[in-house]
Amino acid sequence: MSLRNADISGNQPVSLNREPDPAKEQILLSKLREILLKDDRGNIADIQDLISDQEKFSEVVSPIVEFHIETMKRKFPKEYKREVETIIERKIKASQDDLMNVVYPVMGKMVRKYVTMQLATIRENVDKRVSSFFSFKGIFGRLRSVIFGVKESDIALGDLEKAIIEEIYVVQRDSGVLLGHYSPTEMLDRDMVAGMLTAIKSFVEDAFRREQQDLEMIEYGMHKIYIQSFPLYYVSVVLSGPLSEKEKVGLSSRVLDFAEKEMNRFTAKDFEYWDESEISEKLVEHFGED
Amino acid sequence: MITKKVILTGNFGVGKTSLFNRFVHNRFDDKYLTTIGVKVNKKVMEINGEGLSILLWDIAGEVTQDKVPVSYFLGAAGIIYVFDLSRPLTYANIGKDLEHLKEMLPDSVIRIVGNKKDLLSAEELEQSLKEFPFDCDITTSAKTGESVEDLFTKLGEALLERV
Numbered sequence: 001m002s003l004r005n006a007d008i009s010g011n012q013p014v015s016l017n018r019e020p021d022p023a024k025e026q027i028l029l030s031k032l033r034e035i036l037l038k039d040d041r042g043n044i045a046d047i048q049d050l051i052s053d054q055e056k057f058s059e060v061v062s063p064i065v066e067f068h069i070e071t072m073k074r075k076f077p078k079e080y081k082r083e084v085e086t087i088i089e090r091k092i093k094a095s096q097d098d099l100m101n102v103v104y105p106v107m108g109k110m111v112r113k114y115v116t117m118q119l120a121t122i123r124e125n126v127d128k129r130v131s132s133f134f135s136f137k138g139i140f141g142r143l144r145s146v147i148f149g150v151k152e153s154d155i156a157l158g159d160l161e162k163a164i165i166e167e168i169y170v171v172q173r174d175s176g177v178l179l180g181h182y183s184p185t186e187m188l189d190r191d192m193v194a195g196m197l198t199a200i201k202s203f204v205e206d207a208f209r210r211e212q213q214d215l216e217m218i219e220y221g222m223h224k225i226y227i228q229s230f231p232l233y234y235v236s237v238v239l240s241g242p243l244s245e246k247e248k249v250g251l252s253s254r255v256l257d258f259a260e261k262e263m264n265r266f267t268a269k270d271f272e273y274w275d276e277s278e279i280s281e282k283l284v285e286h287f288g289e290d
Numbered sequence: 291m292i293t294k295k296v297i298l299t300g301n302f303g304v305g306k307t308s309l310f311n312r313f314v315h316n317r318f319d320d321k322y323l324t325t326i327g328v329k330v331n332k333k334v335m336e337i338n339g340e341g342l343s344i345l346l347w348d349i350a351g352e353v354t355q356d357k358v359p360v361s362y363f364l365g366a367a368g369i370i371y372v373f374d375l376s377r378p379l380t381y382a383n384i385g386k387d388l389e390h391l392k393e394m395l396p397d398s399v400i401r402i403v404g405n406k407k408d409l410l411s412a413e414e415l416e417q418s419l420k421e422f423p424f425d426c427d428i429t430t431s432a433k434t435g436e437s438v439e440d441l442f443t444k445l446g447e448a449l450l451e452r453v
Contacts, residue, residue: 174365175295176330177345191293195330195345199362203326206359273292273453 098267100231105259108228112252163247166223167238168283169194170263172271179233179271180279182287197236201227228255232268235259258286291334291341294449295365298348299391300372301380305405308432309372310348313442327351328362337446344368344446353387360394367452368399368445375404375418375429384424399448403441404429 050056092099168182169190176198178191204215214229226237226248235255243251262282298306307329314331329348334341347366351358369391373381384402391400402424407415408431419426428444430437 172365174361175345175367176347176365177293177295189332191332191343191345192330195295195332195347199326199328199330199347202359202361203328206361 095267097231101267102264104230105256105264109253109256109260112249112256115249163224163239163241163243163251165237165287166240168287169197169236169238170233170279170283171198171236172233173198173229173231177271177274178276179274180276180283182280182283194236197225201234226251228252228259230259230263232266232271233263254286258282262286291343292450292453293343293345294367295345295347296368296370296445296449297363297366298346298370298372299353299363299387300370300403301352301374301383302350304372304374304377304380305432306370306372307348309370309403309405309430309438309441310346312432312435312438314346327358333442335442335446337443337450340450342446342450344442344449352383353390363391363394366395366398368401368449369395370401370403370441370445372403372405373422374406375415376406376409378418378421381422381424388424397452399445399452401427401441401445401448403427405432407431407436408433 050060166183166185169178170180171177171194172179176195178194181190181194183190200218201215205213214227214234216227218225218227222240224239224243226239226243228235228237235258237251237255239251262279298310300306310329310331314333327350331346331348333344333346335344336342347362349358349362353371371384371388371391373384388400388402391398404419404422404426407429410418415429419429428437428441430441432438
């Protein structure tokens with residue numbers, strides 16, 4: 001279709017497509033912008049004032065932030081439960097040994113304490129029953145115990161003789177590397193002893209394939225090696241003389257105490273470059289008086 | 291001083307114990323080895339001015355054999371895999387063995403050692419190494435002591451580099 005139209009008066013056709021004037025257009029645009037953005041400019045200036053005045057800004061923003069925090073707190077367990085669980089699970093798996101190293105002595109101590117308490121209660125109950133049950137049978141039984149009784153003499157002997165700590169070794173669990181030792185007397189190379197002890201321990205534990213069970217005692221003549229295992233290391237106490245159950249429980253508590261106070265802070269990485277004098281000194285502090 | 295566990299492993303009769311005895315002079319009685327399948331000893335070395343104590347576990351039996359307690363291998367920073375240069379049968383399972391060791395001890399330094407080089411002439415040694423399916427790190431003779439010290443020094447250097 002032609003863009004040219006005839007004039008009403010019949011004159012030459014007039015072109016409707018005038019060439020645009022950039023200068024004019026620019027002026028018009030500026031005016032238009034001024035009209036349309038007048039309110040916005042005002043708003044921006046208000047916002048700038050608000051931002052520069054911290055107090056005012058805080059008044060406006062704080063309720064919004066608080067609202068979102070509250071909402072977040074409320075929704076967090078539901079919304080992010082899976083993610084948090086996955087992260088914690090992954091973290092625990094990655095540092096399982098270190099975690100166990102911290103938890104193990106505490107758990108062991110609690111279990112020992114509980115068992116000791118229970119044994120004491122049982123003993124008290126038995127004593128009560130024995131003293132109250134003063135029948136012929138009871139008297140006969142006690143007489144027999146007095147005549148043939150091993151227990152009373154055991155107790156008497158136990159009081160006279162006590163187990164003496166000869167040596168203590170703290171050894172890295174898998175490698176058999178000696179982490180610290182306490183020994184009042186000079187003896188065979190301790191590194192080799194720690195290594196062989198680890199090999200014997202590994203051999204016994206592997207041979208019987210009892211999961212989660214550790215070798216606890218090696219006996220030779222009048223000597224005993226009491227072993228208490230932890231996830232990253234084990235403590236081995238060489239004793240001479242008889243070791244009663246009560247003393248064993250006491251020794252175990254002392255080893256757990258030592259582990260809790262002196263060993264918990266270490267991770268597997270710390271044992272990579274190790275100075276055994278630190279732990280050796282701590283062993284003297286804890287067991288030196290024996 | 292840094293102490294590291296190093297295991298000596300490989301087929302029966304390749305000379306692990308001879309290497310062990312050659313390297314370590316202060317030794318335990320051999321009866322430990324026959325009783326529980328392992329003998330542990332220590333050697334203190336000085337490498338570039340730094341002290342290193344090697345706790346050497348001489349493990350009897352083959353790597354993948356079920357009879358060898360897995361725990362003997364655990365915690366080792368270094369592995370010396372020994373084979374007999376004069377008997378190809380002693381490295382017949384090396385691929386499987388190394389795979390198994392790498393799986394158990396992914397961060398450890400492994401050295402493959404061809405022992406008993408004293409039994410071979412120069413040509414035979416060359417031929418034997420050509421036939422060997424892996425790169426042999428060092429050839430030794432526990433009998434004459436050739437390269438034994440060198441093996442442990444190089445291993446010690448590698449262990450210290452990783453600390």
